[in-house]
Amino acid sequence: MIKNDNQILVIFGASGDLTARKLIPAIYNLYKKDYLPEKYAIVGVGRTSYDDEEFRQKAVIENEHIKKEGDKSLEDFAKLIHYHSLDTSNKEDYKGLSDRLHSIDDDFGTNCNVIFYLSVPPSLYGVIPKHLAYAGLNEEKSGWTRLIIEKPFGYDLESAKELNKTLLEDYREDQIYRIDHYLGKETVQNLLVTRFSNSIFEPLWNRNYIHRVEITSAESVGVEKRGGYYDGSGALRDMVQNHLLQLIGLVAMEPPVKSDANSIRNEKLKVFQSLRPMTPEDVKNNVIRGQYTSSKIKGEEVKGYREEEGVDPESKTETFVALKFFIDNWRWSGVPFYIRSGKKLPTRVSEVVIHFKPNHHRLFSQSQKINSQNMLVLRIQPDEGVLLKFGMKVPGQGFDVKNVNMDFLYSDLTDAYVPDAYERLILDCMQGDATLYARGDSVEAAWEFIDPILKAWKEDSSIPIYGYPAGTWGPENVDDLIEGEHMMWRYPCKNLAEDGIFCEL
Template sequence: MKSKDIKDLALIIFGASGDLTYRKLIPAVFDLYKQKSLPANFAVLGVARTSFTDDSFREKMKEGIRQFATAKDALDGELNEFCQKLHYLSINTEKEGDYAKVKERLDKLDKEADTGGNYIFYLSTPPSLYPLIPKYLASQGLNRQGNSFRRIIIEKPFGTDLKSAIELNSSLLENYEEDQIYRIDHYMGKETVQNLLVTRFANGIYEPLWNRNYIDHIEITAAESIGVENRGGYYDNSGALRDMVQNHLLQIVGLVAMEPPMSIDSVSIRNEKLKVFQALRPLSGEDVFKNVIRGQYTAANIKGKYAKGYREEKGVAPESRTETYLAMKLFIDNWRWGGVPFYVRTGKRLPTRVSEIVIHFKPAPQRLFPESVNLSDDNQLIIRVQPDEGILLKTNMKVPGSGFQTNTVNMDFHYSQLKDAYYLPEAYERLLLDCMTGDSTLYVRGDALEATWKFVQPLLDFWKDNPDAPLHGYPAGSWGPNVADDLIEGKDRHWRYPCKNLSDDGIYCEL
């Protein structure tokens, strides 16, 4: 997308003194600038309580760009020219009266930078401000669209349960139309996630197999090797279900499982994803026991170094029962997926950082080759979301020579193979650009958001009502509680382990 297709605009970041702005947002905007994707007339207004001048804000953002942008090696001249587009305003974000200053500054910026009154407001603040900032902006008329557009991007977490998500949606809809609201899920900005649509709907070979007749089960993993770092306080009130499953992992389930859309536009694609969420089989109390495994990492030695347990982390309650690992079996009750289990797992302090989707196909209907031939009954299509984005198909192949000895071979494609031919945008870069063009396809629609919360709410209720429900310890650096292995039923079925345990032992321990 080139700048001529995007209207001139100002990007207003609330929470501009924070970590996300520093590490992700401004580096992504700089990369867009380097790619010549920004409109000719463009400005950023950073807003927060911390006091900065335009110049001191620019200096701080330069540091962030130098560390985190893809184009971190840009010339000083380019960086300085870009930073002239950055401005800063300090207000008390919780005080309605201060929003007159935002309006005043934007009017001034429109005149100076010719941004045409088009605004994208990015909320990168604590979530308690998500209902307030849009309301206070509206009190200054900054929600009203005429010839210019007004859009809001909202970071996760969007609600902490079904009720709060509905309340937040309703409060936003008091002043904004749904098509002005962009709920960001950065997983949707990843190239391989979007490539799912192309893999499925631009190839004749996959879609005929993409159903209960040929697929045995589907695995979706999002593993992190880090712990809660300095976000213990936030995480302890959240946990893996809210932090990863309700949003990122269910969004991926939506793309994997949706029906072909009528066309490749935002309404059609999001309609189909919504139907998937509506077809998720609700989990009642008994199912939670059977189909959901919670874990929490415990202290361990990783390669000779002490790794803290979750309860020792800063900001975490010493008796915390927050899950840092979650594995679940879920079903989508529709014609395409009837009876096909989806196994979803995520965790912190696992052996490696990897997110991937594994489609396990059913075995061939008849085994022609003798038992002595070592055949894999499990053809897998692995879609690697991160790192080393790509796609891999595992099939049986005959080993050269007499007889029929076989081996499993991988047919693979790595996005890195294209890096000399194509530029690979970071997720925030892609998503920011989409919002600038008004394309909400990869953003989460309000009804889909509520549908995913509706699915996870019974789990939250169950754990609240049953505080003693099992929470399994797993040593930091292992693949989670061993009991999660039993979730996957059937001969020769098990989770795919892209790498081995890193801790000294993979012992199971009940907390």
């Protein structure tokens, strides 16, 4: 186990939903697993006025997202937590925070090592770091300083560049940790291991053997109570620009020279720089957007997107997006990549599917289905695992061929503890490991690919937004994106080994 430096974690937005649901429970789990350093303190920061004891009660003792085990560990953990009230927009208030942190550092002996976690609205991503710098809290006189920023990293290319420019005025790139919780999932990290530690896969991982790559991220819920926020974002910004392009980076990257953060992030950047730019005509032909409409799901009436609270009744914000694109480099030349993501789909599932090319001479073609290519499925959630589909002879006379499954499930590792994504990412930042964090140049490169799509949607009113009944797999024409006769998306079920558009969900 790596010995972590003594340190302070400062959480801005300490009374918010993310802190209660994810951050405090994740840190508590690290505490129970003995991953925290010997001297560690947490400081919640917000506008609301609490004293330390009041905040400990709210953040820990009464937190319904923490599994209470009836032992003393919860109370001991609560003693690590402090609270400081300030007005985040008033730079003078940050001098008081500086004094408070120096006092806690003296008491705990954390060697002036501090992580600032910005669990706040995106409008404050440039404000808080600037005010921290005004109070000298960006300086590394005797310890280190790190800054964790939640997505979204900008609203478009211009705003992403402006945010990066603002941050880099007061912080080095290696101090900035842009967190994407998708990359903290154990199954996402397994992409690298599957590719680069298995000699049966890496020689096939190219245009010579792969027909197409497909990524699905589906949610069965709608916008819930986030209609006001979501209506200004949409599926392309909310999911594709960050989560799913980051997955593409891991799937498509070249083998890094080393397994360190810079080497891996350098190779991911090359993938984003190789994405073929979308022309307005490409957007028309290769991107499909949709909005869920009212329907009945299991006998229950479900609202359409435009009927949700906080959503403009005339909204053109997409709740579903599917796109086909290409990566122009030697490895992937001519191989189509497909992404789809949406809300109010039949089930919650995220997975990567590698479709291999059929044999050049299909000896048993008459007994095989046309769409029966070998398939490798890397399931991210739920029923996490890996599935390989290949052909086997059906017992009996002749050569009838049937696709069969060979799978591995993480749940089979009954003794293995699979950490939550936030646990892994917070621990990595504590250790100064930025491998699973987005780098500024990669963020901008991803926006360079997404911006032309957003621009085309804004400027060309002839590009349709299709309706799809809530509980279905998106607009009816979405299979038309897939190249090849009788080719279609894999329609996953909640169980890894099952698929089919009408499967039991």
